[in-house]
Each structure stands twice: as C-alpha cells, then as structure tokens.
Amino acid sequence: MSLEVAITHCFGGFQLDIAFEAPPGLTVLFGRSGSGKTTIVNAVAGLLRPDAGRIALGDQVLFDSQRRLWQPPHRRRLGYIFQDARLFPHLTVRQNLLYGRWFAPSDRRPDEFDRVIEMLGIAPLLGRRPGALSGGERQRVAIGRALLAKPRLILADEPLAALDEARKAEILPYFERLRDETRVPILYVSHAPAEVARLATSVVALQDGRVSRHGSATDVLGDPAVTPLGAGAAGAVIEARILRHHDDGLTELEAAGGLRLLIPTVPRAPGTPLRIHIEAQDVMLATRRPEQISALNVLPCRIKALRMGNGPGALVQLDACGNLLLARVTQRSVSTLGLQDGQEVFAVLKAVSVAKGAIAGGPEPG
Amino acid sequence: MSLEVAITHCFGGFQLDIAFEAPPGLTVLFGRSGSGKTTIVNAVAGLLRPDAGRIALGDQVLFDSQRRLWQPPHRRRLGYIFQDARLFPHLTVRQNLLYGRWFAPSDRRPDEFDRVIEMLGIAPLLGRRPGALSGGERQRVAIGRALLAKPRLILADEPLAALDEARKAEILPYFERLRDETRVPILYVSHAPAEVARLATSVVALQDGRVSRHGSATDVLGDPAVTPLGAGAAGAVIEARILRHHDDGLTELEAAGGLRLLIPTVPRAPGTPLRIHIEAQDVMLATRRPEQISALNVLPCRIKALRMGNGPGALVQLDACGNLLLARVTQRSVSTLGLQDGQEVFAVLKAVSVAKGAIAGGPEPG
Amino acid sequence: GQVTVFAAASMKTAMDEIAPLFAEATGDTAVVSLAGSSALARQIQAGAPADVFISANPGWMDALEADGLIEADSRTDLLGNSLVLIAHDPQATPIEITPTLPLSEMLGEDHLAMALVEAVPAGIYGKAALSALGLWDGVAPKVAQADNVRAALALVATGEAPFGIVYATDARAEPGVTVLGTFPKGSHAPITYPAARIRDGDSAVADAFLAFLKGPVARAAFERQGFTVLTE
Amino acid sequence: MSLLGPEEWQAVALSLRVALWATLAGLPPGILVAYALARWEFPGKQVLNGLVHLPLILPPVVTGYLLLLTFGTRGPIGAALKEIGIVFAFHWTGAALAAGIMAFPLLVRAIRLSIEAVDPRLEQAGATLGASKLWVFATVTLPLTLPGILSGAILAFAKAMGEFGATITFVSNIPGQTQTLPSAIYAFLQVPGGEASALRLVAVSVAIAMAALIASEVLSRRIAKRVAGA
Amino acid sequence: MSLLGPEEWQAVALSLRVALWATLAGLPPGILVAYALARWEFPGKQVLNGLVHLPLILPPVVTGYLLLLTFGTRGPIGAALKEIGIVFAFHWTGAALAAGIMAFPLLVRAIRLSIEAVDPRLEQAGATLGASKLWVFATVTLPLTLPGILSGAILAFAKAMGEFGATITFVSNIPGQTQTLPSAIYAFLQVPGGEASALRLVAVSVAIAMAALIASEVLSRRIAKRVAGA
Ligand SMILES: Nc1ncnc2c1ncn2[C@@H]1O[C@H](COP(=O)(O)OP(=O)(O)OP(=O)(O)O)[C@@H](O)[C@H]1O
Ligand SMILES: Nc1ncnc2c1ncn2[C@@H]1O[C@H](COP(=O)(O)OP(=O)(O)OP(=O)(O)O)[C@@H](O)[C@H]1O
Ligand SMILES: [Mg+2]
C-alpha cells in the first residue's frame, strides 16, 4: 500500500507545495526546522485540511480538494506519534496505551501489548498518570499508544528525539520490523542521519515547503551532489546477504559482484539480506594495497567520479564490483595520491566502523 | 564559580540520591530516560524542593535543608531551557525573548539580542506567537529566551534534541562561547555523544537516580572501561593548539609532546587552544607505516592498554607523544597484527574524520 | 422644596398621577420610592431619607410608630380597599360570599390563588375572612400563595388557578378576571393604607404633601384606581 | 429537632430536592449548550447565547411570569406536557424547573469556560486514534472538563437553593409542595418581628450550601491531583 | 426618544452606571479572591469561599436586608464610612454595592476556573526568568486568565443589570437616585395595567445586556485567536 501526497497549503508567510509518493515501507521526511514536515504529517493525519491537493492511501482517497473529498481523522486509522507527546492527562499510562484499541478492529495478536510495553520499557509506569512522567517516558508511552492502535498508517514525528542512545537502539529494530513485516506504510520525520540511513525505504527531503529531493534511501544518501543531512551523512548504502558467521564475532557478507565484507556480528541466519550504510568519511583510499593494518576490509575499486567540495574535502564515488561506495578524503590526498577518474584504488574500511546503528535488515522487495 | 549539588529526593517509586560538583564551564548530565536528570535540573532551578541536601552556586547557598535555606527561583537568576519549550502563548516571540530582561540587570552588551536571534535564525518569527511555531522553532525561541535573561547559571535540558543537524551545528559554538568566554556555569542534559564530547567540561553520568560516574570529559570519554554513551561514543579528547593554516583548507595542530595533526580548517587564529574528540572507531592501527593512503595523520604511538570487549571488538589505549588516544579494532586484527602492551604502532586517522561537530574551542584553564 | 415619599408599590399608578399634580399645585417636587411595605419600613428603620411613608397595611406603620420613627400626630388612614373573590371564567356569575359558599367544591382539584397568607396583607386579610366565614379549613390545602397580590392575580388571569382572592383595586383593572363577589366588611379587619410623616424628615413640605393627598385632586386620582378614600 | 417546625423541615427537604433536581437535570443540556457555544459555529449562536443568559438579566419575577405563560397548564408547552403526564404548575417539579432555569446561565458559563480550556491538541490525538467526535467528547473533553462541571454544578446548586422570585411567581407557595426555604424566609421577612424566624431558616440554608460547597472543593481537589499525576 | 419617558431614561442610565461600576469595582477583589482560592492554602479558606457564595445562596431580600443593617447609615460599617464621606445608603453607590455583591460569586467562580486552568509550568518558566510571584501573576497568570475574567465580567454585568431584590431592599427605589431598570419594572408590575410599560423596560434591559454579551464574545474570540497564534 503506498501513500500519495500532493498538496499545497499556505500559512501566513509560509507556503507548502509538495508532491511525493511514499512506497510501501518507511519514508523519511527530513528538512530543516520549519521546512514543513509536521504540516505534511498533519495533513496526512487529517488534522489540517490543506488548501488544495490530494492524499491517497492505496486506493482509498483521504483527501481530494477537486472532488471535495475529506475523510475525518478518526476514519483514517492512524497511529500518529506527535512531536509533543500529547498523552491524555486524565488517563493512566495503561489507559493511554489502550485508548486506540477501543476503536480498532479486534486483535490478531493478543500478546502485542506485552511486546510493546516490554520493548519500550514502560511496564513499571502502567499505573501512573502522564503528569509525573519524565520527558523520555512520556515519549515512549506516546509511541506505544500509536503502535497499539493497530493503524493502517503510522505517522511518526521525531519519535526518538527525546530518547537516549541505548533506548533508541532498542526501539529502532521495532520500526524495522514494522516496516518489513507488515504492510503498514510509515511516514517518519527525523533529523538523525543514522536513523535515516537505517530505516528509510525512501527519503523525501524538504526545503522551505518544497520537495528538494526524493528517492530511495540508496539514491539520496549515495549521491555526492546531495548531502542534505550535512556532509557527515553522505554515504553509500550497500545491499548484501549474510554469507557466514566467524567465531571471532565477525559476520561475512556478500554483496553484488561477489564483494565480501566483514562486519561485527549480525544475529541473523546466513542468507538474510542486509543493508549497510557506509559513511563516506569512514572510507580511506590507498593506491597500493595496505598491509599490516587493522582494517579488515580492503576493497579493490575503480573511481567513478571525483567531486571537489568548497572546503578541504573531496567526495569520491567508487565502483566496488558493481556496488556504489563513497569516500570522503582531503583534496590534499587527492593530489598526493594523484587520484583521477577511472583509476583503480583500494577502499579501506574498518569492520567496526560499520556501527550497529547503520546495519539494517534489508527491505523486502516491494 | 562552581555549582555544588548534593540532594536526596523521593517520588513515589523513584529515589534520587546524588552529589556532584560542577566546576566552571559546562557540565553534562546524562543517563537513560527516567534516570533523574530533569529532577536534578529542577532542584537547581528551585522548581522542586528536594527532601534534603544542599545546593550552592559559588559562595551563594541556594538550598540547604539543614539550615532551612531556600532561595526562590526568581532570585536565582537562571536561564532554564526546558525540555518542553514552555513559551508564553500570549506573548509574541519578541516579547518571550525579552521577558527575562525586565528582571535582569541592565545590559552590558546591547547587541546581544541581535546576535542571539541571528544565531538561532528566529528573526523572521519575532512578531509571531508561539502557538503557530514548529517544534524546532519553538525550541530555538526557548533557547533564546533563556540566554537573553543574562543568567548567572544556565540550565539546558536537551536543548537541541528537536533540531536538525545543520541548526545544531550553528548553535553549538554559541554554547562553547558561553562556556569559554563567560563565567556562567552551564548544566546541560544531553543524550548525544557528539554534543557531550564537544561541549563537556565535566560529565556526570546518572543511573537510576545515582551518580554512576563523574569526572572531566577527557576522563570519562577516554576511559575504555566506561563507555556510558554506548560503544560509539568511546574516544579520546586531545587538547591542542592551532599551529598554522594550510592553503588547501587544512589546519595543522600541535598537541602535547609536539604531536602534529591535520584537520579541516578551523577558523581561529594560530595559537588558539582547541580540543578534539577523536572517536575510537575512527582510528586504525598499523604495525608498519602505511603509504600511498589517503589518511593524512599517521601518528607513531605506543600501546598502553588492550581491552577485549564482549563482542568482536577491542579497545586499544595508545600513548601518542604523551597524548591519550583510543582505537577500536577487531579482536581479529589484534591477533593478526599481534598487538600487545607496550608495542610501537602507527595510529592512522583521516583528517576528515575529525568531524566539524567534534572540534571545539579549548576550555580556558578554569 | 422636595419631599421623598416611600409608598407601597400597589400605589404606583395613583402616585404617578398625583406627584406631577402636587408639583404643579405647590411648586414643590415629590420623589416617590415604590417598594414593598416591609422593605420600605425596614429602610426607614435604618435611617432612610424619607419624609412620608404610605404603607399598604397598618402593621408596619405600627412598628414604626412603636420605634418612634413617625410623627404620631400626622398618621392618618388614607385609603381603604376591599377584598374580592375573582374567577378566571369570564362567564362566571356573581355570587354572594357567605359561610355556605361551596368554595372547596368549586375548586375541585384546582387552586385558590392568594397572597402569602401569613405575610402579605392581602393574604392575611383573605385568610381572616375565610376563617371568619368558616371556609378556611376546607380550602387551606388548595391555597396557592403568591408573594404579592399582583402575582396572585396573574395566576387567575392566566387560568392557572380558577379562583383567587385579591383587592378590589387590582381586580378592577384586569380584563382577564371576573369579580364574583366582595367579602363582607365584617369578615376581616378593615383594609387601610395609613400615611404618616417621618420624624427626621423635612416637615413643611411633608405636611404639604400629606395635605395634598387628602385634598380633592388626590381623592379623584385614588378613586379612579378603585380605592375608598377614608379622609375627609 | 426542635430548631424547626415540621412545616419548616418540609421546606428544607423540598428545597434540597428542588436544588438537586435543578442541578442534575440542568447538567446534560448545560453541557450540550456549553459545548455548542464553545466549539461550534452555527447561525443563531448569539441568539442561543442570549437566551441562556436571559434569566440572569431579567428580574426573576419576569422570568417566573414567562414560565407561567409557557409552562403553565394552559401554556403552549405546559399543555402539551400535561398530555404526557408531566405537570409543572403548582408542583415541586415546577420549582425545580424555575430554579434550574435561573441557574442555567451559571452552569453553562462555568462549563463553557472549562471546555474552552481543554487543549484541542488532545482532542486531535483522540481523533487520530480512531475516536469519533462523540467519543472524543466523552473520553477526552468531558473528563478534562470535570472541574468546570463541578464548579458549575455547585454554583447552580447554590443558586437553586437561594432562588425565590421566579419560583414563587411560577408555582407560588404551597406548603409541602412548593414552599421552598427562600419562600419561607421571604414570608417571615414580610411581617414585623419575623427576623428571628427568618434567621433560623437562613442558617439552615447556609449550612446546607456550605456542606455542598466543601464537598465540591474536596472532590475538585481530588480530580486536580489525579490529572497532575500521582 | 419617545419610547421611554425621561424618568425611564434615567433608570436606564442609572442601571448602566450601576452595572458598570459593580463589574469594574468587583474585578480587583474578584481576581484577588479567585487567585487566593485557586492557588493558596490558608486557614479560613473555606470560610472565605462560603462568604463569597453567600449572596447566591441567600434570597436576595436577605442579602439586601443584611446590607441595610451593615452599610446603612446606622450600620457599623456604614456609619464608619460616612465619617470619611462614603455613603452607600439610598445612593446609587449602594445600588452598585448591592449589585456588585450579588454578582461577586459569579465573577469569582469564572476567574478562579480560569486561573486553575493556567499551566503552572508557564508560571515556573516566568519564575526562572527572574519574575517574582507578583510579576509572574501580572505577566503570565493574569493575561492567560483574560478569557475567564471577561467571562466573569460579562456574567457579573448581566447579573448586575438584572439585580433587583437586594438592591430595592437595600437602597429602595428612588427615581433618579436608586431606581434601576429592574426596580422600575417591578413597580410597573405591582399595579394593574403596568405590564406594557414593564415590557418596554424589559426590552431595553435585554437589548443592553445582549449588546454587552456580543461585545464580550467578539473580544474573547480575539483573545483566543491571539493566544492560538497568528
Ligand atoms: N512529579 C512526579 N511524581 C512522581 N514521579 C516522578 C515525578 N516527576 C518525575 N518522576 C519520576 O522520576 C524519575 C526521574 O524523572 P526525570 O524527569 O528526572 O527523568 P529524566 O532523567 O529527565 O528522563 P528523560 O530523559 O526521560 O527526560 C522518572 O522515573 C519519573 O517517572
Ligand atoms: N498554525 C500556523 N500558522 C502559521 N504558521 C504556521 C502554523 N503552523 C506552522 N506554521 C509555520 O509553517 C512552517 C512549517 O511548520 P512545520 O511545523 O511543518 O515545520 P517542521 O518542518 O515540522 O519543523 P520542526 O522540525 O521545527 O518541527 C513553520 O515556519 C511554521 O512557523
Ligand atoms: Mg515539526
């Protein structure tokens, strides 16, 4: 089920005019503060009626200004995780969590409740009221409430911003599972490059109320011309499969063209597809195969494109057995090593650089 | 001026019992959601009266349960950036920003207002009311309001969580300047390792209402036994000075023992002290000096300690001309390269790995 | 000069006519404050700047006299009134009010509208009359007591109550009711409206006003309202 | 008790009954009207608003008279209701109706103020979770409006305990049926020397209202504490 | 205008003056008492709360009588005030006092409800920025309470326009001095044939109150819009 959004809306000084199609899976909306992310999410939720346009989820039209169609929010069956938690202050945490259930079709999975509260670590809070929760606790309850409403569409507006890294690491896999195991489309607002890289099936970049770039995560993050999350986020996404597990805690992957990679263990069965975000700044280039070095991945590549930045850096697009890789090096290194288009080089990549956060279950073909 | 906090407080099921001294500069409080960070900040602000204990700022006692001393919040002259922005909905953004001025001593710096609104990018919002601001806009106004109150103590509860990376990068230097140029102590709650590494003069780690670790940023982040922000945050902090600027956009630094480093340009005058956070996972080790490689920093070191983790990784503590460095490598590399204590090795570090966010003005000797 | 007159509210129409005539005749003005006799009397007790008090019943005038607040010499019974039985039905035929009147049967399940029988003069007189005629016990449970005569009249006028007991002056001007009969004089204490000068008041103009009230001009006005003028 | 005579105790009981019914029966329409005024836009909104306030503006006697004209057994509504066995005239229900109508503006204002203070973002959250307008109202708006409802109810109760002018004009004063405390007090005040008797009844009336007031304070504090979290 | 006689216009003007003063003069103590009841704990709080509600519970005649006893020229307070030149008895100020006291519970309830709805976290924010309790009240609480103050004021104004029982009992019904619209209406209703005249006055009274009501709605909508942002 895919979500089509094409709307224009005007708030005083701010003009929103966007159109995109979110394929099944998780679509990340990102852009600077005030670029219109929450406005779009509100329009999809039905909390804001745009001036004009059309919003459709699969073959169900949620809004169509020409046909004067408008579905009220409660018919849309959403799970909206608000930027501000918006818990019901008069209900206990448990009642907040179960609120959406009253209105949802009866349960396929009776243990869902326990799974969600365990994942979110909110079991001790169930009897309390939101007024006395900490910021992060509140946000976790809000996530739980949305997920437990058995929505047909999940809207998440910076759901993890208030959480610590450890908690994020526990919740991210849940969004991955939602993305991969269910047909529920997810519209996800995030500022964090690691989250984007890990979760996004597709990415919509916004600038001043307009879509500045839209495509698959691989495309957007791998395009050296676009580093919309800041230089730090440039990187390539490689689709690979687990080949085997080594007993010193490393997992060997195979990507297109037989490219082999070693990364820290991924607890999945061999054969599982994976996608790995390799940040450009984690990749070194060498013109001679380096030896006696701790980096475990030394990949022979060919330079496809060289792009000098304004600053001291250069972004090098590499072809490693048919896989796209990006490397960020200094312009000084480019000239010292005499790098040029078409040259054969070695990309040097540490196994541990592939951080936990950047390894994700591969999206189902969809 | 340093801040001493030693309090106990009990909320239903939650027991807070902490004591720490925050030296001048910026003290980061971190810990998981619900560990008591906001509670501590509220106690310092005077919004919560702890069951017992003492809070003093310099020689001024804010709270002392034994001497029954209690200064109400408005006498404390704080700038509190709340986790929820708490803007005054009936006032315009400009009036919100100027609110604290009514009560503050008259101005040393009349251009402060313009500087702050420019840094926060909120000039176009000045005439609006908070109700129609986006989440990030609201948070920026809240930051501005606190900073413009000319506080003697700044309390910042996850001030940047709602902001995009680019905006964060604009605001972080301001906190650095505050930390370095004024005597205003800052208590700063953050979950983001990059912010902690960059800003912290000292770090207080909390766990379940107790201080689990407390020390200087260098100590806490450089100790391989403590990686409280998650493995990703382990890294060393090196204090250096700018030696000279190269014309290909690189800046050369000199650290203790004459250690030289090349990093992307830092727009400060030569001689300026800097501190650099070098994440352990950005450092490669080689037993022979690598050649023909893009990394510009190849530092001869000696292994001081080797610490095998539970997973596939190992954390290597290095001495580079008297500077502490941390490298995170795989255990396989440790055995392949035959690394051991005392061995001479080369640490390989890309100039571009030292990300913008991790370079900070060095703290003044405090 | 000016005279402030505290008069029972039921005298409004008459006073509205008399005050301008008084001004015309004497060049003095009369300011008339109309309210319930009890309220006015209490105000006089509390030091109200009244010069003349006209009460709708002797009780409150007695109370003021006992307190020494009025000039006893100036007290006169100004007006008289009579009590009538009224019906809502315009076709109702006049009847004589005697001890044999089957009032209770006439009422059936319905109510007899009166003013408060323990508190408001019209009610007090009415209860006394019915008791004297031996009718009270039969109708007591069916009496709907209003807080003043006008409200009792309204109950009959709207048909909410088929019968009521009110002053003749009120019944006369209301087209929605029919007078069935007048209560015999002896069945209740005489209905009088005493007037008197207040002790602290401005005596000259007050006396002039009291005199004017007793004069022919005022008499005509009172009689138009249906009052019996008791003064000569 | 010897403090009051049996007829007076009757008046006390009746006043309580009247005030309770006036308040309770006023709540559902009061909440509805308050919600409509707070949240809806419709033609005639200002007319409705004016109507609600009318009993406050008009002298009570006028209100009572208007009630008599409409709800009396010969009035258009009164006659219709009589058909189905509902009688207001000269009945305690009429006293409750009069008291309820006099108290209605107070009830509506308090509830409306509370509804306006409910954060619409919470109602939106309810809607996204699948609750229809009515459900959102029942599960979010209404519970959050409780303090205002309580506040309005206690005002209405106090007003109903004290209401007199409209009541006596509409249903007059029949001991045991429509004689409320205020009518009894009024009667005592009409005769010289009745002050002492009136005072005893005033004391009873005040005692009842104070008890209700304190109960409502306790209840409202409990509600506030729950919402603040604990 | 020929609609009303000169004496009636006087009553209209006086009623307006009385209602305005009752409302305006009631606001400062009303806000203070509402704040105290909403936010402070002090001994005798329930007594204060009870006192505030008293005029609602008591039949207006009783309130008027009590006012006469205390603020009359021979009453303890009235006599003292007379010394310093303040007179309430049989003066329009007394009518304003009576109307103000009758309207006070309505004023206080509305404001209190609004104060209770102000998020204390905003007040805390004000305190951390250096504002003392009083400043926080003036710059945060009070502006956020405006809708409630407006609401209370309009209720009080309407009540004051309609108040009659306490007023006529306290200051009598002296044309040009204490004869308000409701007293004039009352007097007309006491005599045969006065209904038509009464009706004209009722219409004027209703028109004034409606105008005030609509003005307050417009104002309050403007305030709400400002706070919602725009
Ligand atoms: N008023 C209260 N009553 C009861 N418990 C409370 C209250 N306020 C906070 N707590 C509890 O105290 C603990 C600490 O809360 P605190 O807000 O200090 O956490 P925190 O470290 O700021 O967390 P976060 O990162 O999620 O904001 C939490 O478990 C919270 O539920
Ligand atoms: N009700 C409103 N009236 C006027 N302007 C509004 C309103 N709501 C939002 N805006 C403006 O529209 C723009 C987009 O707001 P939106 O909330 O969509 O931003 P966002 O991308 O979610 O930002 P953030 O990351 O800061 O939450 C902002 O400039 C905001 O000020
Ligand atoms: Mg947003």
Ligand SMILES: [Mg+2]
């Ligand atoms: Mg917190």
